[in-house]
Amino acid sequence: MARLRDPQRRIILRDLGFSEEPFSRSADPRFLYLSAQHGDVLDRIQEVIEERRGLAVVEGGFGVGKSTIARRLESIYRAYPQDFSVVFVHTAAYESEYAALLDVSYALNLERRKGMTMQWREFEGFLVDQKEQGRNVVMILDDAQLMSPGSLSLVHHIYNFDISQKLAQVILFGQPEVQRIFNLRPEVLSRVDSWFRLNPLSLEDTLELIRFRCAVAGRKDPLLTQSAFLAVWQATHGIPREIVSLCSKIIDHMGAMNRKVADMPVVEAALKDYVAQQNLVVNQAGDGMENG
Helix, strand or coil: CCCCCCHHHHHHHHHCCCCCCCCCCCCCHHHCCCCHHHHHHHHHHHHHHHCCCCEEEEEECCCCCHHHHHHHHHHHHHCCCCCEEEEEECCCCCCCHHHHHHHHHHHCCCCCCCCHHHHHHHHHHHHHHHHHCCCEEEEEECCHHHCCHHHHHHHHHHHHCCCCCCCEEEEEEECCCHHHHHHCCHHHHCCEEEEEEECCCCHHHHHHHHHHHHHHCCCCCCCECHHHHHHHHHHHCCCHHHHHHHHHHHHHHHHHCCCCCECHHHHHHHHHHHHHHHHHHHHHHHHHHHHC
């Protein structure tokens, strides 16, 4: 992806009316567009947390905005350290209950104890201490589809330890495979208070995402013709991460083709780069599996 360090990219952006990069993959909260479904899921997760209802799962395919919501939750509750103790794990690839317990304990700055039983006592003592201090413990685990079924015992143990109310609120974000993991642990599945699903963006929300990012970066005029926009939506299937990636390439080709608004020839040229990049990623992943 082109970067602002690239002088040519800076010139293109300036000529198109942008004061900064509109389609960066970096997690800048100013560019966070919440569609109706994303906003609803965020609100409902906050209800789970603040009402101390326990375990919630957010399921969705690649690139639909799960990590964006997870990071937003983290930022919301880290702003109130007197009321919340927050753990954020960006890749919950745990092979066992003990591995999960050690990682979460480390994130909470708890003492490392000898053996799982003693580590659980340390963790349980922390939960009770936080409750007595009036703090709600919020555990946000992203990429939860990478957890082994056995590692879900972390969650089961936490909710078996509850005294009079949920001492920790665990929010898992994962791709659809996370459902298979829970199906293998029905006793943990029964503990889920809320299960949310994120879908790709609608046509209207895709348009609003592009408009929103352009406006934040300084451009008020439409970026794409109607036919070009439809081509973007169809090519990306409404997946936010892919929309951002393709639009970044469209800006490069707008500069190369001297267009102020992206039409179909611009989008078609950008799509060639976009598809080539996707094929490269797929091939690299295949090579990695063979070498592994």
